Amino acid sequence: MNTTIITDYLPQKWTHILKHVIDSNRFQDLIKWLDLEMAHEVVFPPTANIFTAYSTNPIENIKVVIIGQDPYHGINQAHGLSFSVLKGDKQPPSLRNIFKELESDLGFPAPPKNVGNLTYWSNQGVFLLNSVLTVTESKPNSHKNKGWEEFTDATIQAISKHHKNVVFILWGGFAQKKSKFIDQTKHLIIATPHPSPLGAYRGFWDSKPFSKTNTYLVDTNQTPIDWQIKL
Numbered sequence: 001m002n003t004t005i006i007t008d009y010l011p012q013k014w015t016h017i018l019k020h021v022i023d024s025n026r027f028q029d030l031i032k033w034l035d036l037e038m039a040h041e042v043v044f045p046p047t048a049n050i051f052t053a054y055s056t057n058p059i060e061n062i063k064v065v066i067i068g069q070d071p072y073h074g075i076n077q078a079h080g081l082s083f084s085v086l087k088g089d090k091q092p093p094s095l096r097n098i099f100k101e102l103e104s105d106l107g108f109p110a111p112p113k114n115v116g117n118l119t120y121w122s123n124q125g126v127f128l129l130n131s132v133l134t135v136t137e138s139k140p141n142s143h144k145n146k147g148w149e150e151f152t153d154a155t156i157q158a159i160s161k162h163h164k165n166v167v168f169i170l171w172g173g174f175a176q177k178k179s180k181f182i183d184q185t186k187h188l189i190i191a192t193p194h195p196s197p198l199g200a201y202r203g204f205w206d207s208k209p210f211s212k213t214n215t216y217l218v219d220t221n222q223t224p225i226d227w228q229i230k231l
Contacts, residue, residue, distance in 0.1 A: 010051045021154045030147030042137040045078040052080025056122045063125035064167045067175040070132035081128035084118035091116040097195040105208045111229040120230040156181040165220040167213045188216045
């Protein structure tokens with residue numbers, strides 16, 4: 001793998017916006033490291049899906065940003081959208097809790113346990129961004145601190161700078177650290193504990209992030225998100 005991963009799969013407008021990061025030595029080192037890792041290990045998501053969040057969301061279309069940590073590390077799970085899994089794969093615990101809160105908040109019934117693809121959300125302007133965009137099979141956080149964070153932090157900064165009235169949903173302490181990149185005079189931050197089984201009881205339940213998001217979008221003359229899960 002080489003920098004064609006950027007030119008081939010990252011949309012041109014995003015490439016232009018993030019050019020200063022892509023051209024940096026840090027990012028070039030990341031590409032070289034990924035090249036070696038992919039030569040010896042299975043890396044998720046597939047190369048063509050690493051930038052799915054970017055390819056489905058031009059910056060001007062983004063209404064909501066939901067920040068995750070790194071991709072799922074099992075086969076047929078990660079496809080470039082945070083918290084989302086490919087159809088047919090069992091919902092991970094955090095995603096299952098997200099669906100439970102969605103049902104409590106808006107009344108949409110939770111989908112079957114083998115349905116967890118959030119592409120329908122993404123297509124409406126929900127930018128499902130992981131801080132780290134790749135992972136080695138069965139090794140969570142294995143690509144942490146290799147260079148992706150600079151790329152995705154710059155993404156958050158760009159959305160904050162070049163856009164307005166975006167809702168940033170920050171679940172858990174890791175995501176909430178990204179608030180320093182967000183201009184809170186132009187955007188809304190919804191910060192709660194993480195939906196994982198270890199954190200949900202600390203304040204994720206009944207936090208109503210979906211209805212709060214839609215209220216803000218309507219108040220800022222935007223079309224609300226249809227949060228239903230399409231089977």
